Amino acid sequence: MKRIWFTIVLWGSKFGLFLCRLLGKNGTYIAGAFALKLQKDFITHFTHVDPERTLFITGTNGKSTTNNLIVHALRASGKKVTTNLEGANLITGVATAMIRDSSMLGRVNGDYLIFETDERYLAQIYEQLPAKNLCVTNIQKDQVQRNGEPDFIYKKIAKVVNKDMRIFVNNEEPRALSLEDYAGEVRTYSVERHSKSFEKNGFYDVTMGCPKCNNKIAFNYYNVDNVGEFRCTSCGFHSRIQPDVQVTDVDFENRTFRCDGVSVHMPYDQPFFLYNYALAIAVCKMFGVGAESVSKSFESFRNIAGRLELIPYKTKEIKYIRIKQENPETLTTAFDFISQDKERKIFLIGLEQLEDFQPFYTNTFYAFDCDVESLLHSNIEHCISFSEAVAYDTANRLIYGGFPEDRITVIPSDENDDIFAELDKYDCDNVYLITWLHKYEQMMEDLPKYE
Incomplete structure (x- = not known):
């Protein structure tokens, strides 16, 4: 009876997907939400699902990019993959991907199932789809309204890891590497x-407690x-000297590195992408696709979840760096990316009230967790700090970092009229923008009227 009901629900869900396409909608989770509402264990009834060929990718940063890299490399080698490339990483998104890529009787078409999974909902997804393979990119401070602090997320992931599971963990991220204690097989990438x-030697620099003994x-x-070669000052826990897969000989100028004896082209040359590449190579190697084949696939890779938008505005070019502002690591990475450009530039930054779920909240510690020194010595002509919520706090962080106060304009407002009027005062055409996605979309919507 359950099987018959599953088939009926599946047909209804596939029809829902058809309607979404007809209306021009992506429908990345709606069909799955509908199916799971009608049948709570809906995912368990799909067939042609091999746990050994099922992989989850979770962690704070890098899930989407790594998922896209692995799927691209496997497909380029001729493998059939069922996945959620659109980033719908809750159980509803996983269900939708399986609905979309299955027969009318629920036989999954992909030989491999590769899913990005939200770290908070990993256990819920694993309960219905017990994958044998789990990638953990990193476990860091992120979206405190939802996630609390990193140890809370660590416990959620550790609850899923078991001796019947193979895990891929970042050799230079202490929390991720310490999950080795719970797994049956550990593969490290580096x-x-x-x-x-x-290195860090600044006043605002902080470290972390050892995930094994709580010392420094x-x-x-x-x-x-917060990712690099480490050691615990008490118990001796440290990054492995000989990781299973390691990126070496990084040449940013020529956009290459070496891994598993192969020279590999970097589709994107920012340092944080290197760990995504290493993890993708490690996973593909386990699935029988060598580094040479992966390297070839990287030459045609384009990241679906793009992080840099180029917007022409009058004579200027605005470079918008898309980040999660609730995440100090991604904010620091954005700062580091801007600092690589030594040309004179205008820097717009608008850290906002965080609107995850009500009651909304603001905080100022994200910017203080970041290293701003390299950014502030990268030829910034002027900084415009805007935000109804934290414009002055952000400006103070830059001033404490050593940036001249007379080269900062504070706009305690989210009005686009004020922001673009201030930007128009400067003849520098090289402009960088950091703000959250919703504010960026508002700015782009109003852009034509200022031109």
């Missing part, structure tokens, strides 16, 4: 020290913020 690695973690250097 990035060797390179020309853009750095010391980083020898960082490849990206």
Whole structure:
């Protein structure tokens, strides 16, 4: 009887997907939400699902990019993959992907099932789809209204990891690597020290507690913020000397690195992408696709979840860096990306009230968690700090970092008229913008009237 009901629900869900396409909607989760409402264990009834060929990708940063890289490489090698490339990473998004890529009787078409999964809902998804493979990119401070602090997320992921599971973990991220204690098989991926690695010796620098003994973690250097070669000052827990897969010989100028004896082209040359590449190579290697084949696929890779938008405005070019502003690591990475451009520039930053769920809230500590020194010494001609919520707090962080107060304009408002009027005062055409996605979309909607 359950099987008959599953088939009826599946047909109804497929019809819903058809209607979404007809109306020009993506429908990344609606069909799955409908199906799961009618049958709570809906996903368990699909057939042709091999747990050994099922992989979840979770963690704070890098899930979408890594998912896209792995799927692109596997498909380029001729593999059939069922996935949620659109980023709908809750159980409803996973269900929708399986509805879309299955027969009328529920036989999944993909030989491999690769899903980006939200770290808070990993256990719920695993309950219905017990994958044998789990990738953990990193576990860091993120969206505190929903996620609390990193140890809360760590416990949620650790609850799923078991001795019947193979995990891929970041060798230079202490929380992720410490999950080795719970898994049956551990495969580590790593990035060797390179020309853009750095050390911290600033007043605002903080470290983290060891996930095994709660004492101090010391980083020898960082490849990206809070990720690098480390050791615990008490129990001796440290990044492995010989990881399973390691990116070496990074050449940012020529956009290449070496991995598993192969020279690999970098589709994107920012340092944080290197860990995505290393993880993709590690996973593909396990699925029988070598580094040479993966390297070839990277040459045609374009990231679906783009992070840089180029917008012409009068004589200017606005470079919008899309980030989660509730995440200090991605904010620091954005700062580091801007600092690589040594040409004179205008910097617009609008950190906003965080509207996740009510009651909405504001905080100021994200900017104080970030290293701003390289940004402030990268030839910024003027900074415009706007936001009804935290414009002055953001400006103060830059001033405390050493940026001249007389080169900062504070706009305690979210009015686009005020922002663009201030931008028009400067003849510098090289403009960088950091703000949350909703504000960016509002600015782009109003852009034509200012031109």
